[in-house]
Amino acid sequence: MYIYDDIDQRLVDERVAQFRDQTRRFLDGKLDEDDFRALRLRNGLYVQRFAPMLRIAIPYGLLSSRQLRKLADIARKYDRGYGHFSTRQNLQLNWPKLAEVPELLAELATVQMHAIQTSGNCVRNITADQFAGVAKDEIVDSFVWCELIRQWSTFHPEFNYLPRKFKIAVNGAVADRAATFVHDIGLHAIQNAEKEVGFRVIVGGGLGRTPIVGHVINEFLPWRHLLTYLDAILRVYNRHGRRDNIHKARIKILVKERGIDKFREEVDAEWAPMRDGPATVTWAEIRRIEGRFTRPAHEKLADVDYTGSKTPFNAWLKRNVHPHKLPGYAAVSLSLKKTGVPPGDVTSDQMERIADLADHYSFGELRVTHEQNLVFADVRQAELSGLWQELRALGLATPNIGLLTNIISCPGGDFCSLANAKSIPVAEAIQRRFDDLDYLHDIGELDLNISGCMNACGHHHVGHIGILGVDKNGEEWYQVEIGGNQWPASLGKVIGPSFARADVTNVIERLIETYLELRDSENERFVDVVHRVGVDPFKKNVYANLDQKPADRRRALAA
Amino acid sequence: MPTLIRNQQIVDEPSPPDLVVLEPTDDPRALAERLPGLKLIAVNFPKYSDGRGYSIARLLRERYGYKGELRAIGVVARDHLQLMAQCGFDSFQLREGEDVQDALRAFGDFSESYQANAAQPVPLFRRRAGR
Structure with missing residues (x-):
């Protein structure tokens, strides 16, 4: 854990006081709905389908046991005794009362937590690879750099009212476990030939309604230039990103419209006068941040041989x-x-x-x-x-990490007011169908991701199988994509017309059958087969089988 | 008349007729040569959530070295003031209906900022090093 110093703590406390005052002004009728919306979102507070939803920041996904106990306590006291961990490594509560949120935030501050910038058109919680600090292929400990960026982004005066939300991911190892190619900015630590540490900077990736794989804007940015370079990118975006259409306001659209080369030129022109200025990162600061992280006191141990262990x-x-x-x-x-x-x-x-x-x-x-x-x-x-x-x-030992039932899913239509369709019941139906562990392990590595709408909180575009809830004349339908992948990043392709909810598990089963027939060995994963043979054989099998049962389909629709 | 705050004081003063106003789409570079002769520049915020003026302010102050008065006009509300001040604004034409006494308190919402800003050109991390 990064342990706050007195200044970090004071800023979080002052934020609580500020939000308490804003909430009071809103409840007293001194702040109108629209203005308060912009302010409450910056504290993670949405107004959702049934009640407000509060998104609590878990910076780069790192938590202490003390903080988790506080979250348990808060979920019980202000909510219904549970929380939802999101794909952005945050925790969401679905039922807090607006008037109580300032008190809730004050409690969070006592364990160095907050909900700062977990929503709104500003720089959001920084995400990272979950094996930072322990991965064998580590280049840098990404948590240290995430904390540096967290501080830079917190209440950044220039970038608090961006055209749209802004998500940054940091990956500190050789393998990319942070999906850096599908973020507004992805930072992938690398070492150059001289063993100097820097970052490959990727810009303009994203999922949502217009999924785009990001572009490398800088192959090697020496670490000390990290913050000035981020300032330069954000400034070009803040000034020139589209504000006329919410669906075209993310940086990916600006990069696409300009072209990466032109965009890079603009960033470089903006960067040149700031480069080597006061915001240049110092090694002393990196050491200071590093020093404020608690570190496990590892012992010298030998590996334990578990070969021959029995199932399960x-x-x-x-x-x-x-x-x-x-x-x-x-x-x-x-x-x-x-x-x-x-x-x-x-x-x-x-x-x-x-x-x-x-x-x-x-x-x-x-x-x-x-x-x-x-x-x-x-x-x-x-x-x-x-x-x-x-x-x-x-109930936390299901051996399904990396397998089909390790489904990423947004809260969907059961909770979220943006959703076109429910996602949780779909996830559950699929998990039930593939409950047989031997079969599941035989299918091998497979990422199945579900989003309830095109905002893509369930990252369906980068699932090996992606399911998207769509609305057709007020009914919930599901579009299926295959061939997406997180790293190396690729986006899934839609296999054809969408399905009724009752058909989704059958479709997944057809896809898996097709895969098992086509794979050349157990080592060839589902996504590898899709990339090798294309979408067609899968499509043929899925729709041929479905067409044989049109009556079922109509019944499912009527239900 | 909307209220004007300058250097954290309420000022009773009409807008000059020849006020130079930058809109969010304007490039402050176009003014660069005229800057030494200008005593007052206004930057317009057409919407509560339009953040382009913050970048314009920093460019005028930090890149082009503008030393005169920099005024935020348009939809300027209490909860914008401290961030605007950090970007280099020193006067604020509040929108109609803002509680000016309450607005004055906004400058004290936060006692420190991580980033370099107009009042404090050295980012916190460089100052922390000496502690």
């Missing part, structure tokens, strides 16, 4: 346990994707138990992943079996 423990080891850079340690995923539980949902009771386990097994810290799971990053290998038993009792 073995299945869990294989899917939910990940390599650690130190011998004798492992990172462990806690699956929040048990069949029948909305993806990413955790109850207050579970949060408290997870906090206890984090204290016992992983130095009191945990991470939230953009796949809506949790990670204990520093578990002693010798304790894996004990941890597994405890997680199993809590």
Whole structure:
């Protein structure tokens, strides 16, 4: 954890006081609905289908057990005893009362948490790869750089009223686990030939209604220029991004309209006078931030050999346990994707138990992943079996990380007022159909992502299978894409006309059957087959089979 | 008449007839050569959430070295003031209906900022290093 100093704490406290005053003015009728909207969004507060929704920031997904206990407490006191971890590594509460939100934020501030800039047209929570600090292929600890950017972006006076929201992801390892190519800005740490650390800067990627894979605007930006370069990109966007049409206001549209070369020229022209100026990052600051992070006191341990372990423990080891850079340690995923539980949902009771386990097994810290799971990053290998038993009792040991039932899903029409269709019942129906573990493991790695509308909070464009809820004359239909991938980034292709909800699981089953027939070995994943043979064989199989049952289809529609 | 705040004081003064106004789409560079002769420039905020004027202010102050009065006009509300001041505005023509006494308190909402700003050209991280 980054531990706040007195200034960090004071700024968060002052934010609470500011929002308390704004809420009071709104409730007293001194601030109108529209103006208050802009202000409350900057504190993560939406007005949703049934009640306000509050999005609490979990900067770069890192949490302490103490913070998680506070979240459990808050969810119980101000909400209905559960929270939802989102794909942006935040926690959402669905039922807080507007008048109580300032009090809730004040409680969060006591554990160095907030809801600053989790919504609104400003720089949002910075996201990162969940194995920062422990990955074997690590180049830098992305958390340190995320914290630097968090501070730079917090209340940035120039960039608080951007044309649209702005999302930055940082990846510190060789493999990209932060989806840097589908963010407004992606920063991928690299080392040049001289062993100097810098960032490959990717701009203009994004999902949503116009999915675009980002462009590399700078192949190697030395680390000290990070903030001035971000200032330059944001300034070009703030001045020239479209403000006439909300659907064309993201930076990806500006980059597309200008072309990456022209855009780069503009950024460079803006950057030149700022370069090497006072906002140039100093090594002292990087060291200072690094020094404020609590670090696990690792012991010198030897690796533990688990070969020959029996199922189901073995299945869990294989899917939910990940390599650690130190011998004798492992990172462990806690699956929040048990069949029948909305993806990413955790109850207050579970949060408290997870906090206890984090204290016992992983130095009191945990991470939230953009796949809506949790990670204990520093578990002693010798304790894996004990941890597994405890997680199993809590329903958090489903061995499905990387598999089809590890579904990423937005809250969808059950909660969100933007949604065209429900996503949670679709996720559950698919999980039920593929509940057989042997079959699931045989299918192998498969990312299945569901969004309830084209805003794409469920990242359906980069799922190997992506499902999108669409509205057709007031009815909920589902469009299916295949071939999307997070890294290397590729966007899925729609297989054809959309389906009624009752047909979706059959469609997924047809897709899987097609894959199993076509794969050349167990090592060829679903997405590899799609990229090799194209969409057509899948399409043919899906629609041929569906057409045989038109009567079923009509019945499903009428229901 | 809408209220004017200058240097955090309420001022009773009409707008000059020859006020130079920059709109959000204007490029402040066009004014660069005239800047030494100008005592007052206004930047218009046509909407509550239009943030282009913040960049224009920083460009005028930091890039082109404008030293005169820089006034925010248009939809200028209490909750904008501190950010605008940090970007280099020193006078504010509040929109109709704003509570001016309350608006004056806005400058104290935050006691520090992470970024460099017009009043404090050195970002916090460089000042923290000496603590």
